[in-house]
Amino acid sequence: MTTPSVALDTHPDVEGFFDPATHTISYIVSDPATGIAAVIDSVMDIDYAAGRITHGHADEIIARIKDRNLRLEWIIETHVHADHLSAAPYIQEQLGGKIGIGARIMEVQETFGKIFNEGTRFQRDGSQFDRLFEDGDSYMLGDIRCFTLSTPGHTPACMVHVIGNAAFVGDTLFMPDGGSARADFPGGNAGQLYDSIQKVLSLPDDMRLFMCHDYGPNGRDIRWETTVGEEKAHNIHVGGGKTRAEFIRFRTERDAQLAMPKLILPSLQVNMRAGEVPTDEDGRPMLKVPVNRL
8 A cells, every 4th residue: 555645734633532431532633724523532431330321521522522613524433442432323413423443343343243142133344334444545524635544453443544744543552651552352463563553653753643542651641642753762662673573572471461451341342333332132222241252
């Protein structure tokens, strides 16, 4: 794939919304000239122990879009998240917009459709989403031409969205002192993740990078914006010229020590359905707990 041309002189408005329960950052990205907006990586709140879903985080984003008189055209998922539930359909119901994700969502649906013992009612063709992005696809956000980079490794369907001088990297990268995401989920691959990170780092040094998560390593304040240049120089997992072999060895050893995310079971079931909660045969919202499958 030939990477589309980068427009560093195009400056979208970017506003981040941090969810402390999941350490996720959701974004409103908009074209200042037209007021057309996208929401990236929204969060639906869940009290898993009580089986209760609410929408406080999404309501904050919806209110902000209304206050700024923006028009929502895109609701983008950088990947099928394993640590929080997407609020995409809830936001779409309130404001419209098209829900988009990487085209390799079908691989994720096939893998986890088996793990959760989903029947034939669950379509594994990505049809729950309005747009399936391929590597190098372009789309418009108002007058801003955007493009996608396929970045598998954390999951097969991971995508980076480049919007003017801003790139939204999902879990492909963390802040320089946070490193990178794990690669041991079904469909993950540490070597692919390294290659995907190099793809992101081939963007211009001044490209702004926006994270999907931050955990405030060593007690620092939460942050979610850096640059390609900063990542190349200082990322603790891949910066300073670390080799592919070094990364694979580190990532494999590190991942073997990590516990599963607390919300992985509800998150995967909901997010592979574009944010819809699965239902039982009587149409009641219901989540499954597969035993000894992850």
